[in-house]
Amino acid sequence: MLSTMLILRIFLGVLFTYxxxxxxxxxxxxxxxxxxxxxxxxLAIAFGTVIYIYIxxxxxxxxLGLYLYHFKIxxxx
Numbered sequence: 749m750l751s752t753m754l755i756l757r758i759f760l761g762v763l764f765t766y767x768x769x770x771x772x773x774x775x776x777x778x779x780x781x782x783x784x785x786x787x788x789x790x791l792a793i794a795f796g797t798v799i800y801i802y803i804x805x806x807x808x809x810x811x812l813g814l815y816l817y818h819f820k821i822x823x824x825x
């Protein structure tokens with residue numbers, strides 16, 4: 749049986765990863781890469797959720813790195 753804490757972490761992992769991908773997909777990706785396909789987007793959400801559940805510090809390091817990279821690119825324009 750899943751514990752309440754695990755269910756909460758799964759929910760937050762999906763929510764935070766979706767928020768992260770949705771926020772950078774329309775700012776960073778169009779300038780550097782093609783937009784993510786729907787399947788790739790959902791796969792990235794699943795991967796980010798697994799990282800968030802099992803290795804939360806790594807997830808937060810990835811988020812920090814992506815946002816620093818995002819602001820570095822936007823500051824060059």
